Amino acid sequence: DAGVIQSPRHEVTEMGQEVTLRCKPISGHDYLFWYRQTMMRGLELLIYFNNNVPIDDSGMPEDRFSAKMPNASFSTLKIQPSEPRDSAVYFCASTRIQGPEAFFGQGTRLTVV
Amino acid sequence: GQQLNQSPQSMFIQEGEDVSMNCTSSSIFNTWLWYKQDPGEGPVLLIALYKAGELTSNGRLTAQFGITRKDSFLNISASIPSDVGIYFCAGPGNTGKLIFGQGTTLQVKP
Numbered sequence: 001d002a003g004v005i006q007s008p009r010h011e012v013t014e015m016g017q018e019v020t021l022r023c024k025p026i027s028g029h030d031y032l033f034w035y036r037q038t039m040m041r042g043l044e045l046l047i048y049f050n051n052n053v054p055i056d057d058s059g060m061p062e063d064r065f066s067a068k069m070p071n072a073s074f075s076t077l078k079i080q081p082s083e084p085r086d087s088a089v090y091f092c093a094s095t096r097i098q099g100p101e102a103f104f105g106q107g108t109r110l111t112v113v
Numbered sequence: 114g115q116q117l118n119q120s121p122q123s124m125f126i127q128e129g130e131d132v133s134m135n136c137t138s139s140s141i142f143n144t145w146l147w148y149k150q151d152p153g154e155g156p157v158l159l160i161a162l163y164k165a166g167e168l169t170s171n172g173r174l175t176a177q178f179g180i181t182r183k184d185s186f187l188n189i190s191a192s193i194p195s196d197v198g199i200y201f202c203a204g205p206g207n208t209g210k211l212i213f214g215q216g217t218t219l220q221v222k223p
Contacts (some may be wrong), residue, residue: 004155033211043156043201043213056210091155100144100204102211104155 002026004105006092012111018080021108023092024073033102034067034077035091043091049075082112115140115206119214127222132189134217136202145185146203147176150216156201160187192221 005024013019025032033048047057052069060067064083069075079086089109093102119136126132136145144163148156160171162178162185169176175188189196199216206212 042215045210048210056208093155100146100211101158101161104157106153107155 004092004094004103006090006105006108008108009106010109010111012113013082015083015112016081017112018078019082019086019110019112021077021090021092021110023075023077023105025075025092025094026103027073029094029096029103031095031102032069032075033093033095034075035093035104037089037091037107046077079110082110084112086110087112115212117202117204117212117214119200119202119217121217122215123218123220125220125222126192128192128194130192132192132196132219133186134188134200134219135184135186136214137184138204139183140207141182142204143182144204145176145178146211147174147185147187148201148203148213150199150201152198159200189219192219194221194223197221 004026007022031050034046036044036046046059047067048055049069065079067077089107091104091107093104095102117136117138147160149159150156159174160169160176165178165182166180167178173190177186179185185202197220199218201216202214203211
């Protein structure tokens with residue numbers, strides 16, 4: 001199994017630009033999670049999906065952030081417009097059952113200048 | 114809300130030394146997970162604990178599920194340079210979300 005695949009690995013963009021992060025979960029996993037990691041706040045859960053349906057987006061910082069999961073093998077996290085404070089590492093994770101034993105991708109390091 | 118508190122926040126040890134770190138909560142968890150994050154990578158699951166009092170090993174790593182279900186411990190024996198990284202404890206919260214501690218950063222001096 002290839003594991004959770006995220007792209008791009010690194011993204012540098014200018015403030016105000018739209019950013020789209022991509023994730024392919026492990027085949028057969030029912031849940032997909034988007035996390036953000038910063039030095040100040042650690043790992044924060046942004047949103048998670050069950051069977052492609054968003055279940056809880058209470059962690060999404062503001063309306064500039066949106067996430068979609070059009071099918072079981074693909075999800076996107078979009079930031080529009082991006083701001084410097086969005087700079088962080090964004091992780092996607094998937095699991096066969098909710099919660100325990102989530103498997104993480106390698107992350108996307110986003111830098112907004 | 115539910116929180117997991119890890120200590121120590123960071124450790125700097127000599128190669129060959131044993132390492133102990135812990136994770137505590139004011140509320141009960143039914144599962145405890147320990148992850149390691151290498152620099153530039155995503156967290157990788159090391160050990161999962163499902164029963165109070167459970168002691169589980171993975172190579173040089175040993176983790177225990179506290180009998181009160183409010184804490185867990187991770188020990189690393191005979192540390193080596195590749196043990197460097199951030200160690201996270203995690204557990205499913207009341208709403209089912211996976212809650213992470215703030216991590217313990219381990220540095221090993223050869």
